[in-house]
Amino acid sequence: MADENQNQNLRQYKLDAYNKLEKSFVSYADLTAVTALDIAADTEPFVTLAAYGHGLIGKYIAKRDIENVQKQNIIARESVYKKLQKADAALKNKNENWQLVVVYGYRSPGVQQRLFNTELERTQNDNPALDYNEIIETVHRRVAVPSVSGHPTGGAVDVTVYDFVKGSYLDFGTDVRDFSTKDSYYNSPFISREQKENRSYLRKVMTAEDFAPYDGEWWHFSYGDKEWAFYSRRQARRNKLETTDLKYLYAHKLPAELVYTDKYRDSAAVEQAGLVRLAIQKSGRLTEETVNILKKSGIDVDYGEGKFFGKCGNFPLEILFVRDDDIPGLVDAGAADAGIVGQNIYEESDCKSVILKELGFGRCALAVAVPEFSGIQSIFDLSGKKVATSYNRSAGKFFERENILNVGIVPLSGAVEMAPTIGYADAIIDLVSTGSSLRQNKLKFLHKIFDSESVLIANKAALDNKEKHSTIDRLISRITGYLSAKSYKRVMFSVRKERLEAIKPALASAKLANLCDSLADSEYSIVRAVVKKSSIWDIIEELKKNGAEDIVFYDIESIM
Numbered sequence: 356m357a358d359e360n361q362n363q364n365l366r367q368y369k370l371d372a373y374n375k376l377e378k379s380f381v382s383y384a385d386l387t388a389v390t391a392l393d394i395a396a397d398t399e400p401f402v403t404l405a406a407y408g409h410g411l412i413g414k415y416i417a418k419r420d421i422e423n424v425q426k427q428n429i430i431a432r433e434s435v436y437k438k439l440q441k442a443d444a445a446l447k448n449k450n451e452n453w454q455l456v457v458v459y460g461y462r463s464p465g466v467q468q469r470l471f472n473t474e475l476e477r478t479q480n481d482n483p484a485l486d487y488n489e490i491i492e493t494v495h496r497r498v499a500v501p502s503v504s505g506h507p508t509g510g511a512v513d514v515t516v517y518d519f520v521k522g523s524y525l526d527f528g529t530d531v532r533d534f535s536t537k538d539s540y541y542n543s544p545f546i547s548r549e550q551k552e553n554r555s556y557l558r559k560v561m562t563a564e565d566f567a568p569y570d571g572e573w574w575h576f577s578y579g580d581k582e583w584a585f586y587s588r589r590q591a592r593r594n595k596l597e598t599t600d601l602k603y604l605y606a607h608k609l610p611a612e613l614v615y616t617d618k619y620r621d622s623a624a625v626e627q628a629g630l631v632r633l634a635i636q637k638s639g640r641l642t643e644e645t646v647n648i649l650k651k652s653g654i655d656v657d658y659g660e661g662k663f664f665g666k667c668g669n670f671p672l673e674i675l676f677v678r679d680d681d682i683p684g685l686v687d688a689g690a691a692d693a694g695i696v697g698q699n700i701y702e703e704s705d706c707k708s709v710i711l712k713e714l715g716f717g718r719c720a721l722a723v724a725v726p727e728f729s730g731i732q733s734i735f736d737l738s739g740k741k742v743a744t745s746y747n748r749s750a751g752k753f754f755e756r757e758n759i760l761n762v763g764i765v766p767l768s769g770a771v772e773m774a775p776t777i778g779y780a781d782a783i784i785d786l787v788s789t790g791s792s793l794r795q796n797k798l799k800f801l802h803k804i805f806d807s808e809s810v811l812i813a814n815k816a817a818l819d820n821k822e823k824h825s826t827i828d829r830l831i832s833r834i835t836g837y838l839s840a841k842s843y844k845r846v847m848f849s850v851r852k853e854r855l856e857a858i859k860p861a862l863a864s865a866k867l868a869n870l871c872d873s874l875a876d877s878e879y880s881i882v883r884a885v886v887k888k889s890s891i892w893d894i895i896e897e898l899k900k901n902g903a904e905d906i907v908f909y910d911i912e913s914i915m
């Protein structure tokens with residue numbers, strides 16, 4: 356009983372404390388008074404967080420309400436993002452492992468209105484005794500009244516701070532956008548000293564960039580909206596400044612009016628959760644088949660001459676078109692999450708990224724070749740000789756492994772086959788596929804160092820990221836589906852029911868269990884099977900011999 360009383364008292368005490376705080380919040384009535392400022396001629400671009408690259412991190416928490424409009428992108432005013440970058444830098448002055456994380460930005464006016472209506476209805480039901488003004492103010496503390504709201508101007512953002520070393524967000528007393536307790540109130544007396552300090556520091560770096568804070572949510576900041584105008588003027592009055600340099604207010608924008616600058620459009624989707632940036636060869640031997648494999652995997656690659664970026668409309672993949680030699684480095688550095696590149700290039704690069712899948716095209720071998728009439732009979736005769744190559748690292752490793760000493764490696768970046776003819780080297784190490792280039796240059800194959808084909812690689816950071824890893828897994832599963840389908844065909848035929856047993860041996864090697872549909876009113880069954888392309892003709896002849904009729908066979912798109 357005593358306990359219950361105590362709890363009751365505590366609850367009342369907390370309620371009173373929160374009520375007192377609420378009185379100091381910027382109210383709806385305050386904001387309706389902000390009319391004197393001009394609404395800006397609104398040409399400022401809205402940009403996505405991605406446009407600001409690695410400086411900022413966007414991570415949607417609560418995105419459903421705007422998903423339809425902007426997919427996974429967090430959108431805000433360009434000036435807002437510039438300020439956020441500076442705030443992030445200031446944060447890092449205190450602790451270089453801290454990262455400002457933006458979890459919410461622009462919200463369309465329509466969505467704001469819907470959220471407001473819902474909250475209004477809820478509040479009216481819960482507080483039938485409150486008068487209308489009180490109700491509006493109560494709602495406004497949670498969901499701003501649309502006409503004065505900040506998020507639809509693109510000027511308001513919700514932010515938090517991540518600590519890379521701790522691997523967690525800083526402790527602010529509540530999670531960002533957690534409305535389940537009133538401890539989201541900036542001045543809540545029921546949070547720890549450390550939580551207070553974290554809030555205060557976040558507020559300090561944000562207000563230093565001229566953002567206005569909101570006392571009802573420690574994570575909410577805005578620039579250029581009515582709340583900001585009100586806050587800035589009040590601060591100016593408090594600091595006894597005559598004038599302020601507030602020039603204009605941001606207008607609300609409808610999604611249809613959002614302007615993206617071209618400059619940012621290409622990188623707009625980078626920060627999309629699970630979006631993987633894949634580096635592929637821009638133009639060369641691997642390009643056509645790489646693009647083909649992606650297309651056959653059901654991915655819409657936007658590929659055109661002279662493009663560096665390609666987006667995929669229907670898959671969270673962004674394609675970066677680059678020179679193949681640059682791919683391992685770009686992936687290792689995290690500029691791309693994954694890449695498709697020849698194993699030869701991968702081996703040569705000292706790449707830390709991992710090979711996830713062999714793709715079966717671009718096959719060739721790195722090999723040693725010597726002039727047709729050379730006295731060099733084996734690789735061991737290369738000791739003391741000069742070998743031209745553009746694969747210095749692989750060549751060096753090879754000679755070391757084989758314990759062949761004293762080989763002079765002559766680096767050449769092209770026309771390696773010419774080197775012996777012009778007396779520049781005694782042998783070469785180069786890629787060979789058909790061998791016709793060797794013949795043309797009067798060289799002969801001496802030794803294979805390794806086989807190579809195109810591979811899919813990815814860096815560790817991408818694999819450690821749950822969303823990206825899942826995209827990569829999906830990509831691999833589709834590619835695998837296509838690659839295995841490429842070597843199989845589908846066979847379908849009808850057969851008299853009494854012949855069913857007889858045709859079975861012919862399908863013994865089929866990949867998929869053959870499926871028999873017995874047609875109820877017929878003496879025929881329909882049989883389907885998936886068989887290896889290489890043995891299709893043998894199988895078909897065998898089937899015919901044993902009673903199969905109306906045989907059709909066709910290519911398979913994918914086997915998943």
Ligand code: PRT
Pocket residue numbers: 636637638639640641677678679680696697698699700717718719785786787788789790791792793807808809
């Ligand atoms: O401009 P960028 O840097 O992107 O392209 P690149 O000129 O460096 O490379 P590119 O497009 O020529 O080759 C890209 C990849 O294709 C290589 O990294 C290999 O993984 C793969 N590949 C497969 C080959 C060959 N086969 C191949 N035969 N790359 C090059 N060759 C050359 C070889 O160097 C030699 O000059 O072709 C000649 C020999 O061919 P054969 O058929 O006569 O033996």
Ligand code: ZN
Pocket residue numbers: 459506511512513574575576
């Ligand atoms: Zn907010």
